[in-house]
Amino acid sequence: MYPKQFFNPQGFKNVTESGAIKGFSFDMKIQYYRGITLSIIRNIEVIVDGVQYPRESIRFTVNGETFTLEEMRTVISNRWLFGQYATVTTLVDGGLVKGPHHIKCIQTIAPSYMPMISVCPGEYDFTL
Numbered sequence: 001m002y003p004k005q006f007f008n009p010q011g012f013k014n015v016t017e018s019g020a021i022k023g024f025s026f027d028m029k030i031q032y033y034r035g036i037t038l039s040i041i042r043n044i045e046v047i048v049d050g051v052q053y054p055r056e057s058i059r060f061t062v063n064g065e066t067f068t069l070e071e072m073r074t075v076i077s078n079r080w081l082f083g084q085y086a087t088v089t090t091l092v093d094g095g096l097v098k099g100p101h102h103i104k105c106i107q108t109i110a111p112s113y114m115p116m117i118s119v120c121p122g123e124y125d126f127t128l
Helices: none
Strands: 013-017 020-029 041-048 058-062 065-068 085-091 100-109 118-127
Touching: 020 100, 041 058, 041 085
Parallel strands: none
Antiparallel strands: 013 020, 020 085, 041 100, 058 065, 058 085, 100 118
């Protein structure tokens, strides 16, 4: 999918908690032809400037609820709708430095009614 359809160009920012930068976040759309329950999302990989962040540091927020990737495996009551932005937060002390960055994010989706897994990468250059 084209990067401007994958990422929200205004959605990149550092995340602050109690005055300290605890990570960074960005908004992205689902790269699938329809909305899905969160339980069929198998992975979201986040790579910024060549650094791949561990799965345990990633949080996913949609419809006002936040989950770890492991928690999402059992979530059947929350749907990520086609065309809707979700926020991905990566917990890393200090976040990202101000300036230009390159992101690659890979969504892995495993629909139960299809014999294959959908792996959808997207890349984008952004500036904090």
